Amino acid sequence: xxxxxxxxxxxxxxxxxxxxxxxxxxxxxxxxxxxxxxxxxxxxxxxxxxxxxxxxxxxxxxxxxxxxxxxxxxxxxxxxxxxxxxxxxxxxxxxxxxxxxxxxxxxxxxxxxxxxxxxxxxxxxxxxxxxxxxxxxxxxxxxxxxxxxxxxxxxxxxxxxxxxxxxxxxxxxxxxxxxxxxxxxxxxxxxxxxxxxxxxxxxxxxxxxxxxxxxxxxxxxxxxxxxxxxxxxxxxxxxxxxxxxxxxxxxxxxxxxxxxxxxxxxxxxxxxxxxxxxxxxxxxxxxxxxxxxxxxxxxxxxxxxxxxxxxxxxxxxxxxxxxxxxxxxxxxxxxxxxxxxxxxxxxxxxxxxxxxxxxxxxxxxxxxxxxxxxxxxxxxxxxxxxxxxxxxxxxxxxxxxxxxxxxxxxxxxxxxxxxxxxxxxxxxxxxxxxxxxxxxxxxxxxxxxxxxxxxxxxxxxxxxxxxxxxxxxxxxxxxxxxxxxxxxxxxxxxxxxxxxxxxxxxxxxxxxxxxxxxxxxxxxxxxxxxxxxxxxxxxxxxxxxxxxxxxxxxxxxxxxx
Numbered sequence: 001x002x003x004x005x006x007x008x009x010x011x012x013x014x015x016x017x018x019x020x021x022x023x024x025x026x027x028x029x030x031x032x033x034x035x036x037x038x039x040x041x042x043x044x045x046x047x048x049x050x051x052x053x054x055x056x057x058x059x060x061x062x063x064x065x066x067x068x069x070x071x072x073x074x075x076x077x078x079x080x081x082x083x084x085x086x087x088x089x090x091x092x093x094x095x096x097x098x099x100x101x102x103x104x105x106x107x108x109x110x111x112x113x114x115x116x117x118x119x120x121x122x123x124x125x126x127x128x129x130x131x132x133x134x135x136x137x138x139x140x141x142x143x144x145x146x147x148x149x150x151x152x153x154x155x156x157x158x159x160x161x162x163x164x165x166x167x168x169x170x171x172x173x174x175x176x177x178x179x180x181x182x183x184x185x186x187x188x189x190x191x192x193x194x195x196x197x198x199x200x201x202x203x204x205x206x207x208x209x210x211x212x213x214x215x216x217x218x219x220x221x222x223x224x225x226x227x228x229x230x231x232x233x234x235x236x237x238x239x240x241x242x243x244x245x246x247x248x249x250x251x252x253x254x255x256x257x258x259x260x261x262x263x264x265x266x267x268x269x270x271x272x273x274x275x276x277x278x279x280x281x282x283x284x285x286x287x288x289x290x291x292x293x294x295x296x297x298x299x300x301x302x303x304x305x306x307x308x309x310x311x312x313x314x315x316x317x318x319x320x321x322x323x324x325x326x327x328x329x330x331x332x333x334x335x336x337x338x339x340x341x342x343x344x345x346x347x348x349x350x351x352x353x354x355x356x357x358x359x360x361x362x363x364x365x366x367x368x369x370x371x372x373x374x375x376x377x378x379x380x381x382x383x384x385x386x387x388x389x390x391x392x393x394x395x396x397x398x399x400x401x402x403x404x405x406x407x408x409x410x411x412x413x414x415x416x417x418x419x420x421x422x423x424x425x426x427x428x429x430x431x432x433x434x435x436x437x438x439x440x441x442x443x444x445x446x447x448x449x450x451x452x453x454x455x456x457x458x459x460x461x462x463x464x465x466x467x468x469x470x471x472x473x474x475x476x477x478x479x480x481x482x483x484x485x486x487x488x489x490x491x492x493x494x495x496x497x498x499x500x501x502x503x504x505x506x507x508x509x510x511x512x513x514x515x516x517x518x519x520x521x522x523x524x525x526x527x528x529x530x531x532x533x534x535x536x537x538x539x540x541x542x543x544x545x546x547x548x549x550x551x552x553x554x555x556x557x558x559x560x561x
Contacts (some may be wrong), residue, residue: 032156032164032268032535037510038318039154039263040531041271041310044094045299046087046172046279047494049328050078050503055535064304066321068323072509073551075522080327080504082461083474083497088123088174089462090326090504090524091274095151096180097543098526099461104148105178106464110390111380113467120382125178125201133198133207133215134191142173144182149542151533152528153270158183160267165260168272169197170254170536171240171278175326177273183410188256190249191527194219195235197252199364210259223248241280248277250306254555263314268495268535274326275299283483286332301428319508320534322527328503329494335477343478344432346420348383354419355379355388358412363400374488378405380468384503385481385495388413391467402469405443407470413439417473435476444468458497514553522548 045108051558053065054076062067068074080090080184082099084106092098092105100106109120115127129141133412150158153166155413168180168187176187185201188211196215199207207215224231226244239245256262262269263322278295286293310319330336336343359378388409440450446465450456459472477498483491494501506522512534529545532538534552539545 032537033160035265035267037268037320038108039257039310039314039320040268040535041319041321042094042179042272042527042531043272043303043321043323044091044175044268045323045325045505046274046276047282047327047329048278048325048505048506049500050076050325052287052292053505056293058489059293060300062301062304063307064300064302066300067304067307067519068321068509071513071515072321074517074549075506075519075548075551076517077519078504078506078522078524078526079323079499080502081458081523081525082111082296082502083458085327085494085501086460087172087279087326088398090173091178092123092147092149093422094180094324094326094527095153095272096147096149096525096540097152097525097532098540098547099544100464102149102542102544104146106462106466107384107387108174110387110466111282111468113201114391117380118390118392122174124174127201129200129202131198132204133196133202133211141200141202142177143200144177144184147178147182150183150540151179152531152537153179153272154181154183155532155538155540156268156270156535157181161536163265164267165262165265165269166271167256167260167262168274169249169256170274171236171245171249171276171280171510172274174251174450175276175314175435176272179272179274180270187261187339188252190236190240192236192240193234193249195223195239208256208259214255220250231306236280241277241284243277243302244262245277245280246275246299247302247305249273249277250302254306254309256314258308274353282329283491283493285446286490287329288331288333288335289490304350316509317488317511320512320531321508322528322531323505323507324524325504327494327499328476330480330492330496330498330500332490332492333432333478333480334490341428342432342435342476344421344434344475345387345480345482345484346417346434346475347482348385350420351416352379352383353417355409357442359405359408359480362393362408363398363410365403376522383481386472386474387470388473390471391484392469395469403441403443406471410441411469411516413473417475434479436473437476438474440472440474442468442472443531445472452560454496462497503511508548512552514551516551518548522546 044266088108089105089313092103096103105123109122112121123143126143127140156164166184168176170176171190173189176189188197188199191198222241223244225241229238248468333343333345376394380391417436450459483493525545530548533547
């Protein structure tokens with residue numbers, strides 16, 4: 001009898017457990033290997049400073065930015081922990097979870113002695129490949145050749161043995177290629193002249209049918225009309241710096257997701273979308289302009305439309321979204337100076353003349369050792385802050401070693417920069433004065449001869465070596481190279497270690513993320529580390545970011561019916 005009662009109780013208990021398992025919500029742990037989530041979308045906004053979403057929050061409508069601010073995990077105090085705040089390093093950092101000392105991308109372009117001295121090499125230039133989607137000949141192809149670390153997309157591809165698909169999209173080649181990584185299935189960017197989307201045969205020998213259809217659809221002509229352009233000249237200049245460019249790029253991303261059937265495979269897929277229009281406009285008009293406000297609000301509407309489309313096609317319950325930016329931007333110098341800031345600009349053409357003269361005085365060229373003297377130059381052309389690059393060929397021919405050459409250039413910078421002061425205007429405040437905050441030679445940075453401070457760590461994270469001799473120039477805050485010739489007298493730029501260039505948004509949306517505003521310093525490298533952790537894959541090879549556990553739900557609360 002006891003045995004019968006025990007058997008009856010056991011059977012009833014088992015039935016209850018089984019029935020409960022069928023009816024109760026199931027624990028829904030993220031698992032990239034089983035397509036949970038189906039799709040990860042990483043949105044990078046070029047030159048989007050972290051305070052914009054706070055400044056314009058009351059004007060944001062619908063489920064664009066507010067999808068992340070109100071329904072996601074939002075980190076308003078995200079700052080890059082390095083000094084070379086430019087487009088290529090920022091995109092590489094977001095993808096790899098590392099800084100320049102880990103991923104090897106320290107600038108948008110640089111002189112590479114191993115690849116010749118006829119021009120600077122772009123961060124993604126690769127003469128071994130050809131562009132696809134443009135007439136044969138012309139520009140070299142592109143690839144992630146210079147990227148020395150894996151991205152979270154690469155790790156997703158590796159973990160799933162290539163079953164996951166990863167793509168990158170942007171108006172700029174570097175912004176499409178670097179965050180998506182070396183193993184990406186494809187990266188697409190815009191041909192500046194026509195607005196057509198192109199790629200490189202690093203990825204594929206011809207454009208997919210869906211991309212050809214998009215290019216032939218008349219969508220580029222629609223973008224020209226939306227930008228209120230007369231259609232003359234290059235698409236990049238007519239449309240690139242307007243809100244119409246964001247809608248155009250997001251429509252291409254939709255075509256890619258549909259054409260490649262992302263989110264429909266057996267494992268998690270990923271797309272990185274870098275929206276370039278804000279950077280193109282921002283350089284010309286600055287962060288406090290009416291144009292910036294219009295760009296933010298226009299992008300808010302476009303993102304709401306894109307997220308709504310994702311909800312209908314893939315289902316937002318099956319999608320995770322991460323949002324950040326590659327760098328911030330400085331206020332327009334003239335506007336900051338009018339408020340009393342010492343917001344000076346430096347004329348690099350005049351600076352180059354002064355530096356050449358100082359180096360020639362220090363190291364008079366010898367015709368016996370240096371037949372081209374005195375016409376040959378000690379500096380490579382195209383000065384662009386923060387790095388001033390020496391022509392080591394000329395210096396070595398003159399018998400000068402790297403230590404002497406870089407020390408002399410650093411000394412010349414400290415002397416020449418403050419001399420580039422505009423003449424005072426009678427009856428007005430004296431003009432701002434350029435200030436050299438610091439100079440660091442390549443050898444100093446390579447040896448780690450930097451201050452044992454947070455500032456020193458910013459500099460250390462900025463170091464990468466491409467076999468050149470150079471000096472890093474750090475101007476005082478709110479100071480920059482002269483950008484008045486970049487299309488607008490109200491122009492500005494970014495490149496510095498100061499907070500306005502390092503401040504970017506960081507936000508996540510999706511099942512694992514606990515909605516809320518999380519104040520306290522975080523870094524863009526945390527994006528890749530966090531995504532890798534919740535996808536249950538390896539972090540990228542050089543990743544140094546922190547998993548943002550404070551914004552993650554307890555596993556037991558992530559339930560699925």
